[in-house]
Structures are given as structure tokens and as C-alpha cells.
Amino acid sequence: MLITQEDKPIIESIKRFYKQGLTDYHFGPVVLVDSQGKPIGKVKDGDAVIFCCRRGEREIQLTRAFVDKSFNEFSTKNFKELDFVIMKLYHEMFKNLPLAFKSVSLKNTLGEVISKSGLKQARITESEKFAHVTYFFNGGENRLFPGEVDIEIPSPKGGSFEEKPELNISKVTQKLSKLLNQGEHALIAVNFANGDIIGHLDNRHANIKCAEAIDKHLGITLQASRSQGYMTMITADHGILEKMVSSDGSPSVSHTTNLVPFILIPPKGGSEMPTLKDGGKLADVAPTILEVIGLPKPQEMT
Structure with missing residues (x-):
């Protein structure tokens, strides 16, 4: 994980990845923190999240991290009041989440x-x-x-x-x-x-x-x-x-x-x-x- 201070452009973090020999595909997470080292813009109860990705497979793990109480791949917070909206239904496990667009069901593939x-x-x-x-x-x-x-x-x-x-x-x-x-x-x-x-x-x-x-x-x-x-x-x-x-x-x-x-x-x-x-x-x-x-x-x- 790479941590960057709010007074340093995010581009500096990207340059540091490049210096490590990493390409865009292998970038790690980047966290923006304040002068006290506390993360800025953390998701908290009462927030609304619109997950603007609609490929259908790469969103599953991140969505689970926010809404699946049994998720244990890494430490997460169990939100009590979080409106997590997905663009489309990319897995049946998320059928109870707010959906931006109804999926078109293809017949006879x-x-x-x-x-x-x-x-x-x-x-x-x-x-x-x-x-x-x-x-x-x-x-x-x-x-x-x-x-x-x-x-x-x-x-x-x-x-x-x-x-x-x-x-x-x-x-x-x-x-x-x-x-x-x-x-x-x-x-x-x-x-x-x-x-x-x-x-x-x-x-x-x-x-x-x-x-x-x-x-x-x-x-x-x-x-x-x-x-x-x-x-x-x-x-x-x-x-x-x-x-x-x-x-x-x-x-x-x-x-x-x-x-x-x-x-x-x-x-x-x-x-x-x-x-x-x-x-x-x-x-x-x-x-x-x-x-x-x-x-x-x-x-x-x-």
C-alpha cells in the first residue's frame, strides 16, 4: 500500500510505483492522508456509494468487501447504514442491493x-x-x-x-x-x-x-x-x-x-x-x- 500526503499530488505516488518497476496493471492501493496521517474521505455509515463499474466480474470482490458480512479476505467494517448502488446485477448474491440499471437477460445463447x-x-x-x-x-x-x-x-x-x-x-x-x-x-x-x-x-x-x-x-x-x-x-x-x-x-x-x-x-x-x-x-x-x-x-x- 502507498500512502500519500494531501499536499503532495497523487501523481507523485504513481511515479513512485514506476520507480519500483511496476506498471499500471500492478499498482497497489493508494490512500490519501492528512498531516496527522489520518485517511481523508473514508466511507462511513450514512454514506452513499455508487460503484461506477459494469464489466461484471472485477466488481464482485470489492462489492463483497462493503456489503457481505461474512467477507474475511481482509479486515473490513460492517456498515449498518450504507447505500451501496451497483450499476448492474453482476452476481445473484447482490440481488438485494440498489440497482442503477436492470440487466437484459439474453435467451438461447x-x-x-x-x-x-x-x-x-x-x-x-x-x-x-x-x-x-x-x-x-x-x-x-x-x-x-x-x-x-x-x-x-x-x-x-x-x-x-x-x-x-x-x-x-x-x-x-x-x-x-x-x-x-x-x-x-x-x-x-x-x-x-x-x-x-x-x-x-x-x-x-x-x-x-x-x-x-x-x-x-x-x-x-x-x-x-x-x-x-x-x-x-x-x-x-x-x-x-x-x-x-x-x-x-x-x-x-x-x-x-x-x-x-x-x-x-x-x-x-x-x-x-x-x-x-x-x-x-x-x-x-x-x-x-x-x-x-x-x-x-x-x-x-x-
């Missing part, structure tokens, strides 16, 4: 359709992207469909990710290979977290090592999936790693608007390849998967 058909499915990635193959993949809801198994491989802890750009992709691939060999799941959704996590860092060496790791383990995955009779689809929802330098010469560490690929690879031994149309979009991915599996698409899909 890909996972739901597969589950209703009685087929099994698996989701696997490391913890940095676990919400993306579960919460987001299931239409912004924390729920497990019948026949669905979610596998979370812990991401590396301690130190900066740029020191280990491969993250834990090898463990993800090992577990994925076991799932493929079992041959029990109609759909296995895997997220290789490296490209997005390392792509946000201004470190060319780490970016290259990251791309090499993905290339290696994608090859291992393809070999396993094709030998087990799986049709493999490779895509993304945005780019980042493919552009290291912006047009003005500054580092590019943000998501790009470049078109992403959708690559379809048949299993070994051949199988009739579906014909892909030109001009596709991300909304076409789910119905394409259903067609490959042999399930009819619901009316909610393109």
Missing part, C-alpha cells in the same frame, strides 16, 4: 442451446480470462448450464506478466488435450489469455515471446483436436498484439479495430467443410458452431 440439446460442453482458460469463457460467454450471467464444466487454470502470481509472457498456457494446453482425448464434449471453448494480457504491455520482447507461445500451443491443440475428430475454429473478438506501434510512433497497447480472422480447420481423415460466407461478423460465430455440431439455430441468432 450458444451454451444454453447446447445444454438444452443434452450435449456436454467445457470451458477452459487461466484465471485472468476465466470470466470471458463463463460469465461473458453465457450472456453476462453467472450460471452453469447442465452439462457444462468450467476449468480455471491459475495465472502466474507475483511479479510482472512481462517477465513471463507465456503465462500458464502450457497448463491450459495440457488440460485441454485431456479433454479432447476424452471426446465427451460437443463444444470445448478455450481462451489463450496471452495475446490480450501481454498486448497491453509496452514490451516488444514480451510481445514476441507471447506470440511464439500462442503459436506453439495452438499447434499442439490443433494436432490433438484433429486427431480426435474435432472441427477446430480459431477467432477473436478484437485485435491488439498485431499492432505494436501507432501511426505517430508511440507504442500501441490498446485494442484495435482490425478485422479478426475466423479459421475453420477440419479433423484428420477429412470431413465435408462448411462453406464460409464473405463479410461475416462476430454474431455469426455462434450459429456457425451450431451448424457444425448439427443443431438448429434459435431465432435469436443470425
Whole structure:
């Protein structure tokens, strides 16, 4: 934790983090204190808090710290009168909290359709992207469909990710290979977290090592999936790693608007390849998967 005096700009604390070799992603908490060393602006009973974050997964732990009396990850105060407003319902445990915006419930998402058909499915990635193959993949809801198994491989802890750009992709691939060999799941959704996590860092060496790791383990995955009779689809929802330098010469560490690929690879031994149309979009991915599996698409899909 970093403590900064009220007469010193907060920017000084940020500079101190940088001098410690920490990037923005790894900043610790910063507390503003007065000349007596007492925190300024502490939340107290009778206050109203509007938690202006609506991603859906990163808010859960902090919200629990304020409203969950059983929270024990660190020392907290049990407030008797605190109006804690959340932007959206990102977990059922917060259903009694004041809600700024009612959530839109999506029907017949890909996972739901597969589950209703009685087929099994698996989701696997490391913890940095676990919400993306579960919460987001299931239409912004924390729920497990019948026949669905979610596998979370812990991401590396301690130190900066740029020191280990491969993250834990090898463990993800090992577990994925076991799932493929079992041959029990109609759909296995895997997220290789490296490209997005390392792509946000201004470190060319780490970016290259990251791309090499993905290339290696994608090859291992393809070999396993094709030998087990799986049709493999490779895509993304945005780019980042493919552009290291912006047009003005500054580092590019943000998501790009470049078109992403959708690559379809048949299993070994051949199988009739579906014909892909030109001009596709991300909304076409789910119905394409259903067609490959042999399930009819619901009316909610393109």
C-alpha cells in the first residue's frame, strides 16, 4: 500500500510505483492522508456509494468487501447504514442491493442451446480470462448450464506478466488435450489469455515471446483436436498484439479495430467443410458452431 500526503499530488505516488518497476496493471492501493496521517474521505455509515463499474466480474470482490458480512479476505467494517448502488446485477448474491440499471437477460445463447440439446460442453482458460469463457460467454450471467464444466487454470502470481509472457498456457494446453482425448464434449471453448494480457504491455520482447507461445500451443491443440475428430475454429473478438506501434510512433497497447480472422480447420481423415460466407461478423460465430455440431439455430441468432 502507498500512502500519500494531501499536499503532495497523487501523481507523485504513481511515479513512485514506476520507480519500483511496476506498471499500471500492478499498482497497489493508494490512500490519501492528512498531516496527522489520518485517511481523508473514508466511507462511513450514512454514506452513499455508487460503484461506477459494469464489466461484471472485477466488481464482485470489492462489492463483497462493503456489503457481505461474512467477507474475511481482509479486515473490513460492517456498515449498518450504507447505500451501496451497483450499476448492474453482476452476481445473484447482490440481488438485494440498489440497482442503477436492470440487466437484459439474453435467451438461447450458444451454451444454453447446447445444454438444452443434452450435449456436454467445457470451458477452459487461466484465471485472468476465466470470466470471458463463463460469465461473458453465457450472456453476462453467472450460471452453469447442465452439462457444462468450467476449468480455471491459475495465472502466474507475483511479479510482472512481462517477465513471463507465456503465462500458464502450457497448463491450459495440457488440460485441454485431456479433454479432447476424452471426446465427451460437443463444444470445448478455450481462451489463450496471452495475446490480450501481454498486448497491453509496452514490451516488444514480451510481445514476441507471447506470440511464439500462442503459436506453439495452438499447434499442439490443433494436432490433438484433429486427431480426435474435432472441427477446430480459431477467432477473436478484437485485435491488439498485431499492432505494436501507432501511426505517430508511440507504442500501441490498446485494442484495435482490425478485422479478426475466423479459421475453420477440419479433423484428420477429412470431413465435408462448411462453406464460409464473405463479410461475416462476430454474431455469426455462434450459429456457425451450431451448424457444425448439427443443431438448429434459435431465432435469436443470425
